[in-house]
Amino acid sequence: MALAFAPVLVWVPLAAAHASLVRTMPDAGSAVRESPAKVRLSFSGPLEPAFSTVEVLDGSGKRVDKGDPQVDGNDRQLLQVSVPHLPVGTYRVMWRVLSVDRHVAKGDFTFNIAP
Amino acid sequence: MDAIIFAARFCHFLCAMLLFGALVFTVFVAVPFWREADSASLEAWRGLVPRALVLAAWVLAASIVSAAVWLVAEAAVMSGTPLPQAIRNDAIPIVLGSTGFGRLWIWRAGLVLALVVLLVAIRRFGGTRSRLRFIVGTLPVAALYLATLAWSGHAAAGPSLELVADIAHLLAAGAWVGALPGLAFLLGCTPPAAAAAAAVQRFSILGVASVSALVVSGVVNSWYLVGDLPALIGTDYGRLLLAKLALFAAMLALAAFNRWWLTARIKTGDGSDVAARVLLRRNAGVEFGIGIIVVAIVSALGEIAPAAHQSPLWPFDHTLSWQPAQQSLGLGTVVVAIGVIAILAAAVAIAATLQHRWRQAFTGVAICVAGAALWAWILAVPAYPTTYVASPVRYTTASIIRGAAVYERQCLVCHGALGHGDGPAAASLSDVPADLAAHGSSHRPGELFWWIAHGIPATPMPAFSPRLSDSQIWDLVQFVRAQSDAAAATALTHQAQPWLYAIAAPDFSFEPLGRGQESLQQAQANPITLLVLYTLPESLPYLRTLAAETSAFRAIGLRIVAVPLSGDANPRPVGLGEGDGLEVATVSADVIAAYTMFARREADPDNASPGQVDYLIDRQGYIRARWIGIPDSPRARVAETFDQAELLHRERQRAPRTAGHMH
Numbered sequence: 001m002a003l004a005f006a007p008v009l010v011w012v013p014l015a016a017a018h019a020s021l022v023r024t025m026p027d028a029g030s031a032v033r034e035s036p037a038k039v040r041l042s043f044s045g046p047l048e049p050a051f052s053t054v055e056v057l058d059g060s061g062k063r064v065d066k067g068d069p070q071v072d073g074n075d076r077q078l079l080q081v082s083v084p085h086l087p088v089g090t091y092r093v094m095w096r097v098l099s100v101d102r103h104v105a106k107g108d109f110t111f112n113i114a115p
Numbered sequence: 116m117d118a119i120i121f122a123a124r125f126c127h128f129l130c131a132m133l134l135f136g137a138l139v140f141t142v143f144v145a146v147p148f149w150r151e152a153d154s155a156s157l158e159a160w161r162g163l164v165p166r167a168l169v170l171a172a173w174v175l176a177a178s179i180v181s182a183a184v185w186l187v188a189e190a191a192v193m194s195g196t197p198l199p200q201a202i203r204n205d206a207i208p209i210v211l212g213s214t215g216f217g218r219l220w221i222w223r224a225g226l227v228l229a230l231v232v233l234l235v236a237i238r239r240f241g242g243t244r245s246r247l248r249f250i251v252g253t254l255p256v257a258a259l260y261l262a263t264l265a266w267s268g269h270a271a272a273g274p275s276l277e278l279v280a281d282i283a284h285l286l287a288a289g290a291w292v293g294a295l296p297g298l299a300f301l302l303g304c305t306p307p308a309a310a311a312a313a314a315v316q317r318f319s320i321l322g323v324a325s326v327s328a329l330v331v332s333g334v335v336n337s338w339y340l341v342g343d344l345p346a347l348i349g350t351d352y353g354r355l356l357l358a359k360l361a362l363f364a365a366m367l368a369l370a371a372f373n374r375w376w377l378t379a380r381i382k383t384g385d386g387s388d389v390a391a392r393v394l395l396r397r398n399a400g401v402e403f404g405i406g407i408i409v410v411a412i413v414s415a416l417g418e419i420a421p422a423a424h425q426s427p428l429w430p431f432d433h434t435l436s437w438q439p440a441q442q443s444l445g446l447g448t449v450v451v452a453i454g455v456i457a458i459l460a461a462a463v464a465i466a467a468t469l470q471h472r473w474r475q476a477f478t479g480v481a482i483c484v485a486g487a488a489l490w491a492w493i494l495a496v497p498a499y500p501t502t503y504v505a506s507p508v509r510y511t512t513a514s515i516i517r518g519a520a521v522y523e524r525q526c527l528v529c530h531g532a533l534g535h536g537d538g539p540a541a542a543s544l545s546d547v548p549a550d551l552a553a554h555g556s557s558h559r560p561g562e563l564f565w566w567i568a569h570g571i572p573a574t575p576m577p578a579f580s581p582r583l584s585d586s587q588i589w590d591l592v593q594f595v596r597a598q599s600d601a602a603a604a605t606a607l608t609h610q611a612q613p614w615l616y617a618i619a620a621p622d623f624s625f626e627p628l629g630r631g632q633e634s635l636q637q638a639q640a641n642p643i644t645l646l647v648l649y650t651l652p653e654s655l656p657y658l659r660t661l662a663a664e665t666s667a668f669r670a671i672g673l674r675i676v677a678v679p680l681s682g683d684a685n686p687r688p689v690g691l692g693e694g695d696g697l698e699v700a701t702v703s704a705d706v707i708a709a710y711t712m713f714a715r716r717e718a719d720p721d722n723a724s725p726g727q728v729d730y731l732i733d734r735q736g737y738i739r740a741r742w743i744g745i746p747d748s749p750r751a752r753v754a755e756t757f758d759q760a761e762l763l764h765r766e767r768q769r770a771p772r773t774a775g776h777m778h
Contacts, residue, residue: 020424026632027624029513033701036631044424045272050213051193075639098193100215100272103420 019045019077019099021107028109035086035113039065039093046076051098054081059090076100088113116192117418123185125414129407130178131264134230135257135286136293137171141250143321144294148301148314156306163300168238175234179227186210186220219266226260261289268417273339280335287328290321292406295399302396311392312382319374326367340421345434345503349427352419359412362405369402426504434498435491450493457486499565506560508589510596512623515712516705518594521587525579534598544575555599556618563592597621597712604713607741611759614769617737620646620730621709625676625700635676636736642674643763644732645756648710650680653745654727660749662697667757671764678702680711680727714743731756733763 025040026032039056049071056065065081072078079097091113096106149157190210191201201207211217233253240246265271265281298318302311337347337356347353373395380391440447464479508514522530529544531537534551541548555563567588570578579588600618624634635644645668649658661668661675668675677699714728731740740759746752 023509023622023634023636025624025634027513027634030624030632030703032632033626034631048193048214050209051195096195098214101269102189102193102216102267104192104195 019043019047019097019103019105021095021105024093024109024111026111028111031112031114033113033115036083038080038082040078040080041093041095043077043079043097043099046100047071047079048098048100051104052079052096054079054093054095056081056083057092057094058086064091086113088115116188116198119188120185120192121414121418123181123188124417125411126181127178127185128264128414129410130174130181131257131261132285132289132293132410133174133296134171134178134293135254135261135289136291136295137167137297138250138254138257139290139321140294140297140318142254144314144317145297145301146247147317148306148310151310151313152304152306153310156304156310159304160301163304167300168234171234175227175230182220182223182227186217189216215271216267219263223260223263226256226263229256230260258286261285269340269421270336276335277339280332283328284332284336287325287332288406288410291325291329292403292410294318294321295403295406299396299399299403302392302399305392308381308383308388311388312378315373315378315381315395319378322370322374326370329363340423342423345427345429346422346425348431349429349503350422350425352416352422352425353427355412355416355419356422359409359416362409362412366402366405366409369398369405373398426507428500428504429498429502430500431498433495434502435494436496437494438496439494446493450490453486453489457483460486499562499569501561501565501568502559504561504564506564506589506592508586508593510593510619510621512621512706512709513703514590514593515597515621515709516594517587518590518592518597519708521583521591522594522598525583526591529575533602534595546574548576551595552599552602555595556603557599560589560592560596563595564588567591593621597709601712601715604738604741605715605717607713607738609740609742609755609759611731611733611739611762614733614735614737614739614766617733617739618713620644620732620736620738622736623702623706623709625678625702625706627676627698627700630698635732641734641736642672643734643760644730645673645675645760646710646730646732647675647677648680648707648728649677650726650745657727657746657749657752658697660753664753664757665697668760671757671761673760673764676700678706680707680724682707713738713741716743729756731759731763733766735769739763 020043022042022044024042025038026036039054041054052069052071054065054069055063055067058064064086065083067081069079069081072080079095089112090110092108092110094106094108096104098104145160149160152160187202187207188198190206191198193210193214193216194201194204194206196204196206209217211221230253233249233256237246237249237253240249262282262285264285265278268281270277270281298315301314306314341347341353341356347356377391377395377398381388381395440450460479460482462479464476464483467473467475467479527538528540529536529538529548530551531541531548534555535553536548536550538548566576567583568578568580568585570576583591603616603618606612620635622634622636624632626632635646647654647658647661658677661677665675675697677697678701679699682704710728710730711724713730714725725743726745727743729742730738733739742752742756
C-alpha cells in the first residue's frame with residue numbers, strides 16, 4: 001500500500017552547482033593520532049582553482065601548512081593542502097572557495113592531534 | 116557590488132536579446148514583408164533602416180560597456196578585494212586567464228568583434244542582395260552571442276541537459292522579446308491590410324515556437340534549480356521565479372489576444388483594421404515592457420543561490436501529504452476514487468472543448484476543481500516553517516551521541532530511556548508523551564526540530580528554544596532518528612534486508628593503524644563495509660579467519676573495519692601479525708556508543724552487552740544485515756558474511772533515499 005502512494009514531493013538530490021562544504025579529512029572537531037599528510041576539503045560542486053584557497057593555523061594563529069593549496073585535478077570538488085609533520089595540539093583550517101558558477105563561500109573548522 | 120553586477124547583467128542580457136531578436140525578426144518577418152508590401156509602405160520602411168542600424172550600433176556598444184563593467188565587478192567579488200584594488204592588482208588578468216567566466220568572456224569578445232565588422236558591412240553595402248546576405252550571416256553570430264550567456268550562469272556547473280535547456284531558453288526569449296520592437300515598427304509603416312496580416316501571422320508562428328521552447332526549457336531548468344514545491348514557495352529564489360511566471364502569463368495573455376482577436380480584424384480591408392493595427396502595436400509595446408521586467412527578474416535570479424540549495428521556510432499552516440490516505444484504508448479509497456473521477460471529468464472536458472460544447476466542458480472543469488478541493492481538504496496536514504528544512508548537521512555518530520547527552524538531561528524524564536513515552540514523570544502528565552521510538556523516523560527532521568524548539572501547544576511538551584541552541588536541537592533530532600532506527604534494528608537478521616526499509620548507518624571517521632583518517636562515507640565510490648566491533652581475546656579466532664579471507668572480500672569490493680568494543684586506544688589484536696590483511700582502526704567513543712544502540716534484539720530488549728557485533732553496510736550507507744555475539748564456528752560465520760556481501764555487490768547502484776521518508 002505504501003508503495004502505491006509515492007511521495008507527493010519527489011526530491012532527487014542533485015549534484016549541487018553552488019559549492020558548500022560536505023566533509024573534511026580530518027573530520028571537523030575530531031582528534032587524530034597521527035599527523036595527516038594532507039588536509040582535504042570535499043565540496044558539493046566544482047571549484048575554480050584560481051580563487052580557492054585554504055590554510056592551516058596552529059593554536060597561536062601561526063600558519064603551519066606548506067602553502068600549496070590546490071584543487072584536485074581529477075575531482076574538482078576536492079580542495080587540499082599539504083602539511084608537514086605537526087606536533088600534538090589543536091589546529092584551525094580556514095578556507096575560501098569560488099565555485100564554477102561564481103559564488104564565493106568561506107568558513108573554518110578545527111581538528112586535534114592527540115596520541 | 117551586487118547592485119553593480121545586477122545592473123550590468125540586466126543591461127547585457129537585454130542588449131544581447133535585442134540584437135538577436137531584431138535579426139530574427141528581419142529575416143523571418145520583415146524580408147517576406149518587403150516582397151509583398153506596396154511602394155508606399157516600403158518607402159516608409161526604408162526610411163527606418165538607417166535609424167535601425169544606428170540603434171543596433173548603440174545596443175552593441177551598450178552590451179560591450181556592460182560586459183566590461185560585469186567583468187571588473189566580478190573580478191572584485193572573486194578576489195574578495197574592493198573594486199579599486201581589484202583593478203590595480205592583477206585580478207582581472209587572472210579572471211580572464213584562469214576562470215571559466217574569464218575564458219568565456221574572451222570568446223565573447225571575439226564574437227563582439229565579429230558583430231562590429233558585420234554591422235559595418237551591413238551599413239556599407241546599400242545594395243539589397245548583399246546587405247541581405249550580411250544580415251543573414253549575422254544571425255548565427257548574434258545567436259552565439261546570446262547563447263554563450265548560458266555558461267555564465269548556474270548551468271555552467273551542472274549536467275549538460277541543464278545547459279542545453281538554458282541555451283534554448285535564452286534563444287527563445289531573445290527571439291520573442293527582441294522581435295517585438297520590430298513588429299511595432301512594421302505596423303507603424305501603415306502597410307496594406309493583406310501584407311500587415313501576413314506579417315503578423317508570421318510573427319505569431321515565431322511567437323508560438325518561442326513560447327513552446329520557453330515552457331519546455333523552463334520546466335527542465337526549474338527541475339534542476341528549484342526541484343520541488345517547498346523550494347518554490349519557501350525561498351526567495353522560488354518566489355522571484357513565481358513572479359517571473361506571473362509576468363510571463365500576462366505576456367502570453369496579451370499575445371493570445373493579439374493572435375486570436377486582433378489578427379482577424381487586421382485582415383479585413385475596411386476601416387476597422389486601422390484601429391486593430393493601432394491596438395496591436397500598442398499591445399506589442401506593452402508586451403515588450405513586461406518582457407524587460409522579466410529580464411530584470413532573471414538578472415536578480417542569476418545572482419542568488421538556486422532554491423534547490425537553500426533551506427525552504429514553509430509559509431503556510433498546512434501542507435499536502437499522502438499520509439492521511441496511507442494511514443486509513445477508508446480515506447485511501449476515497450482519495451483514489453476522487454482521482455479517477457477527476458481524470459474522467461478532465462478527459463470529457465477536453466473532448467467537449469474540441470467540439471465546442473462549452474457547457475459540458477465547463478461541467479467537466481468544475482468537477483475537476485471540486486475534486487482538487489476535496490483532495491486538498493483530505494490530504495492537508497499541519498505544517499511549520501521548518502517542515503521542509505534539511506538538517507544542517509550530518510547524520511554522524513558524533514551528532515547522535517551529543518544528542519543523547521541532551522536527551523538524557525532534558526527528555527528522558529518524560530519520554531523514557533528508550534523513547535517509548537514511559538519516563539518517570541510520564542504518569543503525571545495530562546497527555547501521554549509520544550512514543551518517539553515508533554514515530555521518530557516517520558516525521559521529517561524539520562518537523563521534529565520545530566516541535567522540540569517551539570513545543571506543541573495545548574500539550575505538556577514545552578519549547579526548548581532558546582534554552583537549547585539550534586545545533587543542540589538538530590543533534591537531538593539526529594538522536595531521535597537513531598533511537599527510532601534502533602527500535603527498528605531489532606528486526607535485522609543474518610540475511611540482507613530489502614533496501615527500502617533498511618536503516619541508515621551513521622557516518623563516522625576512523626583511523627586504520629599506520630594510515631591516515633578515513634570515513635565510512637566517501638566522496639566517491641563507496642565500498643560495501645563490514646563493521647566488526649570485537650572483544651579480545653574471544654573474537655580472535657573469528658578475526659583470524661576473516662584476515663585469511665581478505666583477498667576474497669576485496670575482490671567483491673568489501674572493506675572491513677574492525678574496532679575494539681572496549682574503546683582501546685592501542686588496538687593491536689594479539690596474535691595477528693603485520694601484513695595479515697585485516698585492518699584494525701581506532702575510533703572515538705561515540706562510534707561504539709552509537710553502533711551499540713543498533714545491537715538490541717527482540718528476545719532481550721535490555722540485553723547484556725554482546726561480546727561482538729558485525730554490521731554489513733551497503734554502498735548507499737544502509738545497514739542491511741547484522742550478526743550479534745561471538746561465533747561458535749568462525750568459518751561458517753565468515754562464509755555466511757561473504758554470501759550476503761556478494762548479494763550486495765551484485766545489487767545495482769541506487770540514489771540515496773531522502774531523510775524523513777514515510778513508510
